[in-house]
Amino acid sequence: MLPDAYAADCPSRQILNRIGDTWSVLVVVMLADGTHRYTELARRIQGVSPKMLTQTLRGLERDGLITRTVHPVVPPRVDYALTSLGQSLYGLVEGLEKWAEAHIDDVQAARTAYDAAQA
């Protein structure tokens, strides 16, 4: 059963799905300060399995948000970097962070009040 058509396949939803994905956001944030290798990403983003990291990187690459550069050397070396589109998306994430920092106290207060009222 599909959700409302006015939101199922619209551009917004696709972006929302990406934004809502934990690993994707973390990768984008990490790459915001420059190129990184696979292992660097894996080490810094603690808790991510090879499977999920690869899957996330492939998805971001497919969407044109990051580039994947394979250096034909041994041992292998693969670099990941944001495209300009990816940097643009990072701008959005920064906007979200600003909003979050500005309003998290209100949200926390609301939660506390709500939970107290349920007791």
Add this chain to the structure above:
Amino acid sequence: MLPDAYAADCPSRQILNRIGDTWSVLVVVMLADGTHRYTELARRIQGVSPKMLTQTLRGLERDGLITRTVHPVVPPRVDYALTSLGQSLYGLVEGLEKWAEAHIDDVQAARTAYDAAQA
């Protein structure tokens, strides 16, 4: 296993989770144009089960994003509306939509190119 501590419980992640939730966003968008009843939301947001709708509404209420007003009449009538905090969040969603509309063509083109390269 927790993801990177610098992102697990930070304000950004909590907002990201909310933004990434399909039903929450749809509810916020629907309430952006005014107060609506439970059934109105259920009918308009096609495909949502009573369970998920209630769960979503409770979550939004707990976070102080919407208000829930029970009218003591028969048959029951419950109105939902955005708080000012919820309206502020809606502003964020609008920003995402603008970005999505502006860049979806690039993303689509990247996907097509990527898929073609795999064949």
Add this chain to the structure above:
DNA sequence: CAGGATCCTTGCCGATACTG
């Protein structure tokens, strides 16, 4: 009308082992 309770499926994701 506005949900609460229950059951049950599915698909996401983590852990692990293996390879060019």
Add this chain to the structure above:
DNA sequence: CAGTATCGGCAAGGATCCTG
């Protein structure tokens, strides 16, 4: 080093039935 392949657990979420 940079992945791929496979298995299994677990929780989100859908369908359904029931009630104040």
